[in-house]
Amino acid sequence: MAQAGDDYDPTPSEDELEAHLQTRNMEINLGPSHPATHGTVRLKLELDGETIVKMDPEIGFLHRGFQKSCENVTWTQCIPYTDRLDYVASLTCNFGFITAVEKLMGVEIPERAKYIRVIGAELHRIASHLTTAGALGLELGGFAAFLYAIEGRELITDRVTELTGARLTTNYGRIGGMNRDLPPGWEENVLKSLVKIEQYAAEVDGLLTRNRIFADRVRGTGVISKDDALDFGFSGPCLRACGVKYDVRKNKPYWVYDKLDFEVPVASDGDNFARYYLRVLEIEQSIRMIRQAIDMMPGGPVMVDDWRIALPPKDQVYSTIEGVIAHFKLVMEGVPVPVGEVYHATESANGELGWYLKSDGSGRPYKVHVRAPGFQLLSALPRMCEGRMLADLIPTFDTINMIGGEVEQ
């Protein structure tokens, strides 16, 4: 039998012209555009029958020079680029970047802005988890769960549209706080939607979790050990599925996570089912957090009162010289970020979203490094799939929930 790495000569030998059953390994491409995978990734697979012998993911189809683009615009102008990183949960990327810049500048933002960020980030965490769970069902052949999940996500998208004016490319939040306050009556809308989302999440849970066909496909497949998961740099639900209790919101609380009462679910199997089920449990926790945050949110300003960072009010710009100067300097030169560097981590839907920022004081970032959780997860995909069946690749690829936008920058 042929081994992994054998040189393959495609010209059939004399006896093969008669024998149609091949015993040699076959190389196939899964992707870059394949109906059973979401995301544009080319997986070069070497198969022995239906067993994956060797796997080599080739990524970069969605590379658009995120870092290079950021190095050539002002700090505020980077925020729209961060939308396009994790396009399923763009608010977490917006807020993560802004928080890292604020840490570099040493700016403390108003309390209300912190609560708004928690609400936004948790809403998008629910959206991301619903998409992952729904798409997992869809790609394993259960279409109904996907419809409920997307219906729930659509409600979140509607609320986010009311909040930011855009469905996906949110561009919400500015350095030093939020660019605008919540629209009137928005909290009530969110609370109403949460009731609906709870029902949809329960539907997805009920359709999939105890479904025998689904369980057979996800239980015991895509297993990774705790040591390997740490070694490869897993984070988020995928790391917690291996029994490591690590969540940036608990371990290094930012915004107001230390004031909220929530739990971090942990599993120990490290298989696809654990990764899927933790997401279902996290949706409940996120709903809990949003309700608390809306309840506890104080009034007051949402932006720091400093015209070097925040745009002055329009009437001041039109009537006073200070307003004109502040407005002009902020728009033309950007936010003055001092010389220095920082690494700051936030918890996005898929794990630790880390930012290394370096400023040379010129008003533009010198370096913007984003630590995308999916990049490390995807690099472990060969480890999880080699020696397993080809069919198990699909749920494994789904549950690591690699997002092309952030992995390929």
Added chain:
Amino acid sequence: MSTFALDQIQQQLPDALVERYVDRAGDAWGVIKPERIQDTARLLKDKLGFRLFVSMDAVDRLHLPPEEQSPRFEVLYFICSPERSEHVRLKVRADEGQEVPTIRFIYQGANWAERFVWDFYGVPFKGHGDLRRMLMYEEFVGHALRKDYPLRGRQGLIAERPIKDIFRGPGTNGVAE
């Protein structure tokens, strides 16, 4: 901020640590000699319990003030201990073309991260063994995140690669010879 990891590196590998400083936000950084990065990584992983690999990247220092320009590259390592909730932030400085020893066989996650750094900055990693480009294509010339690579440095289309790895089955598969 806990500085347990850097204290331990300073104590146990005093000759590996070149410089130690605290950034504006109060986090500690350590600069490690390139040839000692493997020892440092082993110490962190095996003895100190920093088992969670976080990330790697590099900085091209070409446009920084003159006193900070040499050596040209700074390779960044972020490693975490979930039990301690502590990130350790390390740097290795390397000149153009200077090889940095790989930590791929200590932290498996560094495999792709080192390929990424090679792809975008052209810092070679000694002993990596599979240093292909990560996000760009093999035919791409240069390293895109270097400061002297132009923002709009477009490159022409590449020739189509010969298809070797598609097995069409025995016979001519319907294609006339």
